[in-house]
Amino acid sequence: MGQLVTIDTNLDTNISAPPPVKHYQAYRPNPFTREQRENTTLLFGGLTWKHERLMQGALHNLKYKAEPLPNIAREDLDAGKELIDVGACCPTIFTTGSLVNFLKKEVAQHGKDEVTKKYVYLTAGACGPCRFGQYHESYAMALDGLGLKDFRLFLLAQDELDQGETGGGGLEINLPLSLGLIWSILCGDVITDMEYATRPYEVNPGQTDAVLKDCVEYMYKVFNLRPDHGKKLGTLAWHLTTNYFTKALREVRKKWDAIEVDRTRVKARVKITGEFWLQTHEGDGNYNIKHWLEQEDSEVVPPPVAVWLHYLMHPVIRQLEHRHSTSNHPKRDEMVLKAVERLYVGTYNRFRKALANIPNELPDQVELKDLAEPFYHFELRGGEGHMLIGKALYAYHHKKAHMICELSPYSCMPNTMSIGSMANVIGKYPDLLYAPIEVKGDAEVHALSRCQMILTEAKKRAKAEFEEVLKKTGIRVEAIHEYEKHHPELRRATYKVPHKGYSGTSANYVLHLAQDRGLARA
Numbered sequence: 340m341g342q343l344v345t346i347d348t349n350l351d352t353n354i355s356a357p358p359p360v361k362h363y364q365a366y367r368p369n370p371f372t373r374e375q376r377e378n379t380t381l382l383f384g385g386l387t388w389k390h391e392r393l394m395q396g397a398l399h400n401l402k403y404k405a406e407p408l409p410n411i412a413r414e415d416l417d418a419g420k421e422l423i424d425v426g427a428c429c430p431t432i433f434t435t436g437s438l439v440n441f442l443k444k445e446v447a448q449h450g451k452d453e454v455t456k457k458y459v460y461l462t463a464g465a466c467g468p469c470r471f472g473q474y475h476e477s478y479a480m481a482l483d484g485l486g487l488k489d490f491r492l493f494l495l496a497q498d499e500l501d502q503g504e505t506g507g508g509g510l511e512i513n514l515p516l517s518l519g520l521i522w523s524i525l526c527g528d529v530i531t532d533m534e535y536a537t538r539p540y541e542v543n544p545g546q547t548d549a550v551l552k553d554c555v556e557y558m559y560k561v562f563n564l565r566p567d568h569g570k571k572l573g574t575l576a577w578h579l580t581t582n583y584f585t586k587a588l589r590e591v592r593k594k595w596d597a598i599e600v601d602r603t604r605v606k607a608r609v610k611i612t613g614e615f616w617l618q619t620h621e622g623d624g625n626y627n628i629k630h631w632l633e634q635e636d637s638e639v640v641p642p643p644v645a646v647w648l649h650y651l652m653h654p655v656i657r658q659l660e661h662r663h664s665t666s667n668h669p670k671r672d673e674m675v676l677k678a679v680e681r682l683y684v685g686t687y688n689r690f691r692k693a694l695a696n697i698p699n700e701l702p703d704q705v706e707l708k709d710l711a712e713p714f715y716h717f718e719l720r721g722g723e724g725h726m727l728i729g730k731a732l733y734a735y736h737h738k739k740a741h742m743i744c745e746l747s748p749y750s751c752m753p754n755t756m757s758i759g760s761m762a763n764v765i766g767k768y769p770d771l772l773y774a775p776i777e778v779k780g781d782a783e784v785h786a787l788s789r790c791q792m793i794l795t796e797a798k799k800r801a802k803a804e805f806e807e808v809l810k811k812t813g814i815r816v817e818a819i820h821e822y823e824k825h826h827p828e829l830r831r832a833t834y835k836v837p838h839k840g841y842s843g844t845s846a847n848y849v850l851h852l853a854q855d856r857g858l859a860r861a
């Protein structure tokens with residue numbers, strides 16, 4: 340027989356109640372009201388100083404006080420590491436550290452209350468599978484650590500141009516703001532392309548940088564004086580049809596005309612790819628690698644931000660094409676989106692044309708997807724997704740560069756995947772020169788020496804193709820310089836050298852002189 344179980348009803352009820360559960364709450368900024376706008380400065384950053392200055396013009400035009408954060412410096416890495424989680428990727432650490440260092444200085448001067456009132460931080464947001472979707476959490480953690488819990492930061496979603504008023508009405512994310520920022524980014528891109536296509540060949544050292552500075556200031560004014568065309572369709576129509584920006588870029592072209600170049604200098608052409616922030620950045624955050632490459636006798640092909648914005652349209656187009664969308668009118672939506680894409684690329688091409696077509700064209704997104712397809716599926720989102728594979732193969736097949744330098748952040752999941760896939764690509768295309776550079780922020784010598792190894796081979800190729808063209812055409816370098824004396828337009832930075840099937844600028848230049856300008860064998 341089993342024993343009867345008795346229940347003791349005299350249990351001690353004197354157990355202290357558990358502490359209340361503190362649930363996780365996502366960061367929510369305090370309101371930024373319309374009345375505060377005149378006395379509050381929007382802080383922003385993350386691109387190059389050129390893009391940021393033009394964006395500042397667009398924000399000033401809408402009567403916002405706006406200021407870019409100082410360019411990223413090595414100390415920002417340490418400040419970021421101190422305050423956010425240890426596994427964060429290097430762009431998150433750098434950008435958070437940059438905000439932290441700025442705020443620390445301001446607090447030391449004005450005190451916490453004043454800084455909390457005086458500034459708000461505006462950053463791009465996403466719901467990406469990588470840490471990009473969590474940037475704001477890192478910022479919130481750092482603000483907490485600084486004792487600035489009430490400091491306000493706002494996210495600009497990348498896929499919505501008209502988000503209306505945010506938390507209090509101080510910031511209105513509407514079409515004039517979004518289009519002003521996008522147009523300033525596109526202009527920043529084409530001017531940056533001019534810069535990198537010119538500086539390696541400039542005859543008078545420092546001239547490109549001086550003209551660049553002048554042009555960026557000029558374009559700042561252009562954005563600051565942008566005419567008002569309302570908040571809705573009027574402003575959209577105006578941005579898409581106006582010649583206001585192309586006229587301004589033609590002025591930039593005139594200023595650029597003054598730069599004398601020598602395109603017989605043989606340079607290795609290096610296409611920069613990689614994680615968005617790291618490839619765009621110019622400074623300590625990526626060991627100043629673009630500047631270093633130029634010092635090492637290279638011509639850098641910089642990555643335009645415009646390619647990223649173009650890429651953002653494509654997942655939606657793919658979903659509509661494959662009827663994976665919840666839209667009630669997928670066919671109509673697909674047509675509308677493809678029309679928007681054509682307008683976008685058309686606008687970029689108008690800007691390029693105003694600068695003599697020297698800025699590079701945007702790669703076709705479908706081609707990038709198709710090139711990457713055997714190695715990396717386009718639905719694997721995060722970071723630049725399949726684009727890293729697609730861009731490397733695009734440059735290789737179209738002979739746009741001698742080598743690819745892929746900047747990969749330490750602790751970045753999407754980039755780790757793309758580097759893994761590139762091993763397969765290199766197996767199929769062993770002569771593709773590819774330098775994957777892991778950037779931690781504090782291992783410069785290691786990273787640059789890795790790049791140097793591939794660059795040495797790229798330089799050999801650049802030299803070999805130049806000599807091949809000289810031999811094929813029978814033209815001597817002295818004869819080219821003699822010819823240029825009678826045709827001074829050839830020495831202008833705005834003279835467009837057509838692509839003649841070689842990766843290097845100097846080889847294309849010689850072939851162009853022989854085939855199109857009639858420079859004959861000596």
Ligand code: SF4
Nearest residue numbers: 428469470471722751
């Ligand atoms: S792509 Fe990589 S480096 Fe960039 S935010 Fe995402 S995880 Fe960080």
